[in-house]
Amino acid sequence: MDFLGHQKILILKSRFFELYDIKLINDDYDIIIQEALQAIKEVFGAVEVTLYTSEEWDLNWSIVSTTASRDDLGKNTCIKENLQLASGYKFFRLPITEDTIHDYMMLALKSKEKLDYILAIKIKKELLDEPNGEISLFDMVAKEVGILFRNMQNMLNVNRDKKKYKQLFKVTEKFHSSMKMEDVLREVIFTLKKVYPSYHYYLLLSHDNNSPMDLPIKDLEYDSENMAAMEAYVTAELQFENLKEEKSSVIYAPLKGKQGVYGVLQIIVPDVSSFPKNEVEFISLLANTAGGALENAQLYQQSKKLVTDLQLINEASDQLNSNLRLNEMMTYICERISASFNAKEVGFILFSIENDSTKVLQGSSSFFFEPESKNYIDYFKEKIQMEKDSLFLGDFSMQLEDVRYKSVMAVPMMQTGILKGFAIVMHPDAYHFSFDTFKLLQSLIHHSTLALTNSLLREELEKMVVTDHLTKLFSRSYLDEKIQRSLIEDKEGTFILIDIDDFKLINDTYGHQIGDDIIIQVANIIKENIRSSDVGSRWGGEELAIYLPKVTLSLGVTIAERLVKKVRDYSKPSVTISCGVSYWNKQTNDTYNTLFKRADKALYIAKETGKDKVVIQNTLLVSE
Template identity: 45%
Template structure:
């Protein structure tokens, strides 16, 4: 047992035992070392109670870390704060020394002598050593001896703490190195974010972690992701400040006894999110841990930046390939219907759009438009008409593209099942030719990058649209008559030749307006042209899709009726004769010659000659008649 006359041998024995502990066993933990240290002090000092309290920077509390009599309930085991320690220290100092009366650390009333030996260096409180002795008389000289013991314990603990801190730091930075290697070997943002969380959980398993990212980020992985809010109303929050300033921010939640750290995931070109670390039962973060979390966040920020840039480059390459492929296809002399169908398929496939509409404006007037048949089903409904009218009003004021994330918010009075809207005008030489409309029912479904890509796609395809329309207009001019808009004689010849080559049957009619020269002489050539147009329109209305009506030459028109019998043809011709006589202004009559063919026995020239002879017979017979030139001569019906 220790006596009032503190023996130098005891002090020497402690130093030797401490040295042996310090140099033996390299694989034990700091807590195990404290336990062994307490056992050795118990052997030499023979206290009735002994305990080592260590200050925890995370919780700002003193914890009993080692006790030689763990089953004893007489020593205080519950943690207490630094402020409680200061108050306790001020009330219990013994004489002028730093040795304190430790009665408050006892849970019973006893006659033991209780001593608290502070373990501190300069302004840092490391902890304290508690000793209790039975039947002991306190002296001032003994305080000096206890201070010497405390100093020796402090030196050993500081060295061991430094040693274990170094081991922890080594493990942390070895882990950080391994994580950095993984970061730079992956170009997947999900992998980078998952590695951040896994690393922190390995180092600080008791903490909570969240990744605060912008709303345009989506993932299929089970990651603790929250949407980063940085609206004007909440910019004062620590998370928003970390994102906006790029600096570490702290937040103390006193009511929950939690401390929050917000570390920006910062790259060279910007901040890509915020890492939220929540420490339960803690009031502050130690500097070493702040430094480690900051390094991890910065490393992750650079990795996220690289991954995002890589994904952006891949997306840009994919976008360019899409534009190139689409432009190449559209410039391959497609018809307008083929062009629109291809574009609609590309947009639906590339942008996951639900509805795609193509609207062409007539005569450069936005209010007068045509919805192309190749548009998806929605654009042919009554609801779409009101929707398109609204968009056209917007386009009439300016020629800018429209990108609407939530249509119902912008237009609460207009019913529409689709909330995400992209409307890109087709502009050629400063004139709006039409608009491409892309829709999706989910609000904010399309990203801004998608919008810009659609703009590029429409810009590159507008010329192809215009060329397809011009091509069809030219083809229409080639195969139609300028005055009557009926088919041309060349187109009629080609159509009949195809039918003859297929070996089917049909009827050909030549229609001549009677006394047409008198119409021109009496009313003028302009009225004469109007008469030809009237007769052509009546023929078109009657024949419809059953055949082809063409301008044969001058005041002569022609009709081809494939797969019609002679009887059917004469019934139609007779109906035309009476209709024209009763419906034209000024009133005119027609004469008609009909020829019939079956199989491939006739050629085109003979076919026309027989119809022309029949027409001649109708004229000779007094006009306003229908004739057929048969094998045995002219037959009247």
């Protein structure tokens, strides 16, 4: 290369040096390329200078920048046909057949890894044909252009990295200031949009994340199309995938914390054959930072939930141990479970001593008192008696067809190793309850079983105190108390005193065991024919009594006559009863003693006048 050639290179380098403007590099890199091509054109007296590059997925070359007009480019069709051929050489001279004055000198600008560009310079043939050899000159041109582009690209990359890591620092601050998973996910997407506006990205999260619908979030599913994503999730390592058909490259970055992996960040780069290596470190740091923030947010939410769960258990324990009546206790616990777990139906089912039958406790949802509930109760009764363990079913329709409730949790009530019954919680939607909810229900039932058992025993003891052992009717003392209270609180009432006719003859004929059985039969007939608010009592021996609060005399007589008839018709061996009926209201100024004496007098008359009848008060009326 002669002195003139050296001068041209120095001028070119000087022109290139003027382009080292950081602000221009960051704001408009294309202007720098255009100015560099213009400098080459002016320094070497070229007609036009054009820079070409190729897509990674194919061999089609496209123009990066040019000094030529569109019309001039359209005339030179031969150059595009020879770009691929030129890419195989360091220098390639392409004659223009229809132009006897100009040729193309095509320079391959290569980096260490690959061919980056082809620089096509349209120049006069005489300059290329000089004996001094312009090949060495253009060798220097290629070298200087390559240095310029590499330096510019490095400066651009440094500044981009500076912006990226500055953004990473900002987002890390926001991560540490937020304890909400939704906020963390939003910041991840915001950062990606800002740093990689041309990329596509998704957050692949497990099913138990309740994610906002407006974010690019997908469920992390195990199938053949997500093998790379699952590999990243399981191994907690970066995974890469090249999609030839879509002409894109994908990275899967695990969102990992210290305790586990919480999802996978999927980033898709279009129009590249392999993922850009210079972006891997930043994406890895972003994913790790997000994973740590997600872990902190999740641990915080779990701790809050744990505190709430403990508060629920403590409050429930306090209430259950406050000597509530059984109905009050069941109403309270069912309401708390329904509200805390968003349950549709809540029921408590007790087993009989023999475990052959079940009883739904009052306070349970009304559904459990309907015939439809029998299928559910029978199914879980059998399962729990067999397995002695809790059941958690996300879709009960897989076990039984045509069921109204699909999400079901059933927890046994165990006390000192004895199965007392089970609690059942249901919802119509499948997979409505989480496993954490199931564990909380188990803990709640465990804490409430003792209080429930104590309440049952207490009420059973209370019932035994006021109940006759043989007939299961109330005791006489309980009847006395109810009549005394009714005389104060009510406006009227009817008292029926009952005696089994010729009971001594029954004992003598059939024995005392049959005699006791006859008393039980009459007691059962009484229980079947009075209301829950009425009081049936064993008065003593073969004498029974009924008090009907707020019942008129005529209605009381009707009930007594019905009892006389039913005992006569249904007792085995057949017996009869006699009834004495007395009545009071506010105008009679009765006392307990006068009410009893009139009924006793009426019963005596019934026994003396033929038995098997009803006599009212002082023999004013007699009904056969």
